Amino acid sequence: DTAVSQTPKYLVTQMGNDKSIKCEQNLGHDTMYWYKQDSKKFLKIMFSYNNKELIINETVPNRFSPKSPDKAHLNLHINSLELGDSAVYFCASSQDSRAGGNEETQYFGPGTRLLVL
Amino acid sequence: DAKTTQPNSMESNEEEPVHLPCNHSTISGTDYIHWYRQLPSQGPEYVIHGLTSNVNNRMASLAIAEDRKSSTLILHRATLRDAAVYYCILRLMNYGGSQGNLIFGKGTKLSVKP
Numbered sequence: 137d138t139a140v141s142q143t144p145k146y147l148v149t150q151m152g153n154d155k156s157i158k159c160e161q162n163l164g165h166d167t168m169y170w171y172k173q174d175s176k177k178f179l180k181i182m183f184s185y186n187n188k189e190l191i192i193n194e195t196v197p198n199r200f201s202p203k204s205p206d207k208a209h210l211n212l213h214i215n216s217l218e219l220g221d222s223a224v225y226f227c228a229s230s231q232d233s234r235a236g237g238n239e240e241t242q243y244f245g246p247g248t249r250l251l252v253l
Numbered sequence: 254d255a256k257t258t259q260p261n262s263m264e265s266n267e268e269e270p271v272h273l274p275c276n277h278s279t280i281s282g283t284d285y286i287h288w289y290r291q292l293p294s295q296g297p298e299y300v301i302h303g304l305t306s307n308v309n310n311r312m313a314s315l316a317i318a319e320d321r322k323s324s325t326l327i328l329h330r331a332t333l334r335d336a337a338v339y340y341c342i343l344r345l346m347n348y349g350g351s352q353g354n355l356i357f358g359k360g361t362k363l364s365v366k367p
Contacts, residue, residue, distance in 0.1 A: 140296075177338070177359075178359070179291075179297065179357040180357070181355065226296045226297070228296070228297075240344065241299045241302070242289075242299065242355060243299070244296030244297045245296055246295060246296055247294075247295070247296050
């Protein structure tokens with residue numbers, strides 16, 4: 137059983153299209169995250185949700201919109217895709233983002249490799 | 254979050270111990286020291302964390318300097334599977350606005366030779 141799963145694993149699309157990436161965790165965690173890893177391999181937080189509520193929204197274009205239908209899912213919708221959106225997107229979850237100890241250990245999904253042509 | 258400094262890369266031989274250093278001279282008293290690693294083409298993976306005392310788990314050991322300005326991740330017997338980028342990250346114990354996000358630096362790329 138995969139703890140944090142993402143679909144699709146690979147996504148190739150044209151500029152201007154709208155696409156979604158799905159994330160699900162079966163760990164019963166309260167907090168979920170989206171990270172972006174660019175071509176230089178830097179990992180950067182994009183969004184964080186705690187119990188379906190947005191708690192972090194770093195400086196990302198508003199073309200990116202996270203949606204959390206329930207606390208086990210955090211989907212990422214991207215409008216009007218641009219070449220610079222090409223990256224690997226990682227979803228993660230943790231039990232509690234505020235405790236500072238074991239509860240905030242983050243578990244990452246396998247990543248979605250997005251290529252915009 | 255406080256900044257950490259790690260070497261860009263390190264090499265090790267298989268079945269030998271590896272000591273991965275991390276400097277965090279601006280660490281505050283409430284910062285936990287976390288280590289994650291990222292194997293090729295995979296998501297980051299939690300390794301270990303600690304606050305003041307040395308820590309051991311099945312993956313690694315974490316040695317924390319007495320002044321907490323540096324720490325060392327110890328892999329007791331490196332295997333080929335340990336080849337990865339290792340990230341040292343500081344996290345606040347009680348959050349104000351940081352809300353749990355991990356701030357990844359460049360990390361140390363560990364190569365393991367057979």
